[in-house]
Amino acid sequence: MGILVAIEGLDGAGKQTIVGRIHAAAQERGARTTTFTFPRYGESITADLASEALHGEHGDLRNSVYAMALLFALDRAAAGAALKAACRDHDLVICDRYVASNAAYSAARLGEPIESSGVVDWVSDLEFGRFRLPVPDHQLLLGVPPEVAMARASGRAASDADRPVDHYERDGDLQSAVYAAYTDLASANWMSSWSHAADDDAVAAVISLL
Ligand SMILES: Nc1ncnc2c1ncn2[C@@H]1O[C@H](COP(=O)(O)OP(=O)(O)OP(=O)(O)O)[C@@H](O)[C@H]1O
Numbered sequence: 001m002g003i004l005v006a007i008e009g010l011d012g013a014g015k016q017t018i019v020g021r022i023h024a025a026a027q028e029r030g031a032r033t034t035t036f037t038f039p040r041y042g043e044s045i046t047a048d049l050a051s052e053a054l055h056g057e058h059g060d061l062r063n064s065v066y067a068m069a070l071l072f073a074l075d076r077a078a079a080g081a082a083l084k085a086a087c088r089d090h091d092l093v094i095c096d097r098y099v100a101s102n103a104a105y106s107a108a109r110l111g112e113p114i115e116s117s118g119v120v121d122w123v124s125d126l127e128f129g130r131f132r133l134p135v136p137d138h139q140l141l142l143g144v145p146p147e148v149a150m151a152r153a154s155g156r157a158a159s160d161a162d163r164p165v166d167h168y169e170r171d172g173d174l175q176s177a178v179y180a181a182y183t184d185l186a187s188a189n190w191m192s193s194w195s196h197a198a199d200d201d202a203v204a205a206v207i208s209l210l
Pocket residue numbers: 009010011012013014015016017018152153155156
């Protein structure tokens with residue numbers, strides 16, 4: 001059974017970039033490695049609905065923290081069998097966002113402290129309990145603060161017309177609250193062990209698990 005690692009962090013932090021580097025470094029060491037990216041845009045109707053809501057469609061859907069979290073959770077639930085099969089067939093499975101994204105963004109949106117958050121418990125009961133998604137062996141918080149991540153997201157939007165900033169990405173207060181929520185999840189080693197690192201240290205932290 002391979003190791004399941006979730007890479008977490010803010011919008012624009014560089015998760016996709018670091019996942020690519022970890023994937024390449026693991027393959028270089030001969031590890032059978034694969035990646036999943038959540039939300040699964042273009043593959044999952046619930047993921048697409050969530051994205052459309054974050055870009056202004058579907059009325060007041062995005063105002064509901066629980067409705068948005070449910071869409072993201074249903075997307076992951078539909079990928080559960082593939083995820084479990086990937087863990088059986090590989091040494092390392094890397095997820096670009098996973099269940100902790102739902103915990104961090106939902107708690108931040110509701111202003112709930114992580115240690116007493118009802119929505120964080122609801123997310124873990126729903127996704128790990130009811131949907132039986134595998135608990136990651138390790139979770140990495142990409143240590144890129146809100147002002148840097150927001151600048152990267154804006155830069156990407158300026159150069160890529162297909163990636164305009166969404167409702168969450170343009171909200172600086174939300175990004176700060178999400179980063180604080182992630183930091184608390186990592187400090188508490190929520191659901192499994194966490195590391196909090198950036199750049200080469202983030203790559204090394206995951207590769208050291210092999
Ligand atoms: N270490 C870095 N230094 C500077 N720019 C970076 C770095 N890593 C990524 N970027 C740039 O920042 C932007 C966002 O990176 P990336 O798409 O990897 O982030 P992400 O966390 O996956 O974003 P999202 O969650 O919004 O999909 C891209 O334009 C990317 O080229």
